[in-house]
Amino acid sequence: MTLNPARSPAATDAAVLQAQGLCWQVKGKPIVNDVSLSVAPGEFVGIIGPNGSGKTSLISLLAGLLKPTAGSVILQKKALHHYSRRHLAQRMALVEQQAETSERLTARQAVSLGRTPWLSLLTPWSEKDDAIVQSMLEKVDLQPLQHRCWHTFSGGEKQRLHIARALAQQPQLLLMDEPTNHLDIQHQISLLSLVKREKLTVVAALHDLNHAAMFCDRIIVMKAGRTEMQGPPDAVFTRENLRAWFDIDAIVEREPDGAGCFIRYQRPDEP
Known part of the structure; x- marks a missing residue:
């Protein structure tokens, strides 16, 4: 099955955050491979993908924790490496998977x-x-x-x-790497709702696909270090796409008003 990447709606001159040809390797093995993205002001962008697809590494590159092998990260029209740590922290905050x-x-x-x-x-x-x-x-x-x-x-x-x-x-930009890890369902929903209400520009790697469908304006799908597709949740989440990316069967139910969708997973023994 061929998946055609959708173009980002964020115009280059208006984008809060951009990645251009971003690559990162470990001992010659590509972990993030030629990723480009653009995030508009106030947009909530979710990054999804199977384990090992490069989501955490991409978030670390966008946050400046990792130095790219190739490509660049642009924050508010300025290359990330040109910011001092203090000035970067005034504009960007990071929520990692595990806080210690x-x-x-x-x-x-x-x-x-x-x-x-x-x-x-x-x-x-x-x-x-x-x-x-x-x-x-x-x-x-x-x-x-x-x-x-x-x-x-x-x-x-x-x-x-x-x-x-x-x-x-x-911050003006909030980066999150699977922020709902370790949280019960009440706090998963309430905290993502809180972030949404704060009117920030958000890029979040999310494990729960229904959370991505509920809260994200746009989804970026990663697989094997590359972006496979991006677009609004109701365009990205289809039965065929979920089977191709995650090797699962699921029924995607659309909201009556067309404003969202819900993923209902099928047990392997179900028809």
């Missing part, structure tokens, strides 16, 4: 780290910073536990704090 620290921090202190890029000798900590941290703790439903030590929290609670820390940065 060896420091003995309280929940509030962990979220407060999100304000670090905005602090200097001329702009010390203020009531505004206190208010932002308080607001983010409340948004992830952890304000009552703000004085507890980080290491006493469950994996899901740590992930919620990590998201609160990223939002406390007040």
Whole structure:
């Protein structure tokens, strides 16, 4: 089956984030292979694909954690490597799969780290910073536990704090790598809803296809390090495509108003 990649709707001169011919190799093996993408202001872009397709590596390249073997990442018309760490953190925040620290921090202190890029000798900590941290703790439903030590929290609670820390940065672009790992279903939905309401530009590698269908404006499909297809969820998610990418059978149910879709997986023994 031939899958034809759809062009990104984001115009080059208006894009918040662009990748151009992005490649990354490990010992000569291509992990990300000639990926180009463009993300418009306010767009929620989901990256999906089977395990080993290069989703996490692509997010790390976009965040500047990995240096590309070839190609470039452009943030707001400026190459990523031209930003200082502080100026980059004022524009971009990253939520990784697993958030850990060896420091003995309280929940509030962990979220407060999100304000670090905005602090200097001329702009010390203020009531505004206190208010932002308080607001983010409340948004992830952890304000009552703000004085507890980080290491006493469950994996899901740590992930919620990590998201609160990223939002406390007040970035223009939020990158997330499978952010709902370790979360129960209530917090999976509530946190993705929170991110959607924040009106940020978001690029997220997502494991749950129904989450991608619910929250994303556009889906980018990766397989073997390449982009296979991109487009709105109801165009990308078809029974044929899911079989080709994930080797599964599923029925894709369309919303009556055409605004979305839902994927209903079939058991292997079902017709």
